[in-house]
Amino acid sequence: MTENPPKSARDTAARPALADEMPAVPKLTGWLSRRRTVREYDADATIPDEEIRAILDAGRKAPTSGTIQMYSFVSVRDPEMRARIHEAAGGGQPRIEEASHFFLVCIDLRRVRLLHDHRDLEFEMAPMTAVLKGAVDAALAAQGTITAAESYGYGVCPIGAISEGLSTISEIVDLPAEVLPAFGLCIGVPVGETHDEPTPRIPLDAVVHEDTYEDPSPELLEACYEEMNELYAGTDRVWEGALAHYWTPSPDGSMNNREGELLETLRQQGFFAYRGVDEPVSEPDRE
Numbered sequence: 001m002t003e004n005p006p007k008s009a010r011d012t013a014a015r016p017a018l019a020d021e022m023p024a025v026p027k028l029t030g031w032l033s034r035r036r037t038v039r040e041y042d043a044d045a046t047i048p049d050e051e052i053r054a055i056l057d058a059g060r061k062a063p064t065s066g067t068i069q070m071y072s073f074v075s076v077r078d079p080e081m082r083a084r085i086h087e088a089a090g091g092g093q094p095r096i097e098e099a100s101h102f103f104l105v106c107i108d109l110r111r112v113r114l115l116h117d118h119r120d121l122e123f124e125m126a127p128m129t130a131v132l133k134g135a136v137d138a139a140l141a142a143q144g145t146i147t148a149a150e151s152y153g154y155g156v157c158p159i160g161a162i163s164e165g166l167s168t169i170s171e172i173v174d175l176p177a178e179v180l181p182a183f184g185l186c187i188g189v190p191v192g193e194t195h196d197e198p199t200p201r202i203p204l205d206a207v208v209h210e211d212t213y214e215d216p217s218p219e220l221l222e223a224c225y226e227e228m229n230e231l232y233a234g235t236d237r238v239w240e241g242a243l244a245h246y247w248t249p250s251p252d253g254s255m256n257n258r259e260g261e262l263l264e265t266l267r268q269q270g271f272f273a274y275r276g277v278d279e280p281v282s283e284p285d286r287e
Contacts, residue, residue, distance in 0.1 A: 032147070034198050038155025038190045043098040045189035051152055052101060055187070059145030064137045070130070071138035072108040073185075074173050075101065084172050088165030089184070095157055099188035104162070104169070105142050107134030109271070110178035127271040131180070138182045149187045159184030163258045166265035177270035200230040
């Protein structure tokens with residue numbers, strides 16, 4: 001049996017790297033306006049280690065709250081572990097297994113606590129603030145990583161579906177107390193053309209407010225639907241179906257169903273161990 005050797009992005013017809021086509025800042029802005037998520041990857045392709053480290057290092061330079069950097073990336077290379085994560089995330093994300101690299105982007109208060117311990121500083125968990133600040137730090141670092149990966153010509157796809165199985169996924173990768181998965185991130189070599197029409201977004205006027213918040217007018221709300229329905233052009237689907245999928249009341253609303261999983265995993269990971277929330281748990285075993 002003849003086997004093809006692993007392929008690098010250098011050997012594929014992936015779109016040109018940003019560094020080759022758009023060196024100027026205004027061109028970078030235009031390029032970002034045209035970017036899109038990649039959901040299909042060459043499962044046989046590899047990314048050189050020096051490139052993935054450079055990509056992650058660029059993401060590490062992202063802004064962070066108070067310089068604390070409350071996040072970690074867990075690189076999951078083991079195929080069996082990826083398959084289990086895919087199953088725990090609902091089984092509808094094959095890219096978790098196919099992309100050259102898959103990361104769990106985590107809210108990490110454990111390192112913060114260990115840094116306190118290392119200098120004999122007192123530490124107290126503030127669970128809701130930790131989740132908010134840690135999620136912001138993680139998202140900013142991930143966005144920097146995404147832009148860096150795309151600058152090399154690779155495709156990326158954040159995976160929000162891991163929130164369907166946070167507890168199980170935490171156990172699969174043996175996350176210790178005070179570490180919580182926020183989302184997944186795929187980086188790999190795209191299959192086919194990736195830089196065609198960008199995915200629609202709701203109008204800028206719907207997300208940018210001047211001085212004070214204003215509810216969108218009925219006309220602007222309708223414009224949101226019109227813009228996003230372009231995503232389903234040529235099909236019998238409409239955007240309101242996506243809204244209903246995520247936000248309808250239980251038992252059908254995806255977000256509502258994930259709420260209990262999140263609360264349970266926060267307890268499991270010790271985020272409520274320092275302050276009583278509902279039913280306080282004891283301080284987590286950190287051994």
